[in-house]
Amino acid sequence: MFGGLGVGSLNVPNTLDVPPEQLYVTQLSQLQEMGFFDTQENIKALRATTGNVHVAVERLLGNLGQ
Secondary structure (H helix, E strand, C coil), X not given: CCCCXXXXXXXXXXXXXXXXXXXXXXXXXXXHHCCCCCHHHHHHHHHHCCCCHHHHHHHHHHCCXX
């Protein structure tokens, strides 16, 4: 009945085992292109926003001067 749907064979990576630099490689690149060069702060913002670049930018801008 479900043959061919691949039930049970999803190749979803375990995000706990993936370093954040690899997990968020695309998002980190986007943030750097926008002028956010502090990788550790960028990772903190991406973790807090589950990788949402737009919300991470708002978070990073809110942290300026703190």
